[in-house]
Amino acid sequence: MIQLTTNPIDTEAVIDAVRSPAAGAVVLFVGTVREITDGRRTESLDYECYGEMAELQLAQLEDEARGQWDLVECLMVHRTGHLPVGEISVAIAASAAHRAAAFDAASWLIDRIKQVVPIWKKENYADGTHEWAHPGE
Numbered sequence: 001m002i003q004l005t006t007n008p009i010d011t012e013a014v015i016d017a018v019r020s021p022a023a024g025a026v027v028l029f030v031g032t033v034r035e036i037t038d039g040r041r042t043e044s045l046d047y048e049c050y051g052e053m054a055e056l057q058l059a060q061l062e063d064e065a066r067g068q069w070d071l072v073e074c075l076m077v078h079r080t081g082h083l084p085v086g087e088i089s090v091a092i093a094a095s096a097a098h099r100a101a102a103f104d105a106a107s108w109l110i111d112r113i114k115q116v117v118p119i120w121k122k123e124n125y126a127d128g129t130h131e132w133a134h135p136g137e
Helices: 011-018 051-068 099-116
Strands: 002-005 025-032 040-049 071-079 081-084 088-096 119-125 130-133
Touching: 002 051, 011 025, 011 071, 011 088, 025 099, 040 051, 040 071, 051 071, 051 099, 071 099, 088 099
Parallel strands: 002 071
Antiparallel strands: 025 088, 040 081, 040 119, 071 088, 119 130
16 A cells, blocks of 8 residues: 555554554664754755655555565555655554564665656755755765
């Protein structure tokens, strides 16, 4: 399951979406907007994406993860829009019969999202400057 949203991410809903009697493990990764990036104070982030392509890439990553690990369920949610420091920008939940598959899949998914999904991040710094980061950087 995948979702792009402009709304705050409800982590309890994300966990609930992947819970199952067949799963002995549920792993949740939450990415948040941090205050300091490379020694510079970040005020906020702006996320933009090419929605149709991002959804296609996320779906492909889900298929790949399911092919590599025996997952019961998987959910990736990514925010777009303006996010202040402390807000959740991405949540990935994976459930599996055993913890190793859930941990490995969640870790692989966040790495791959950052590498290949067309979601761009603009860092807005406290000094009034900004800088764009693109997938794969």
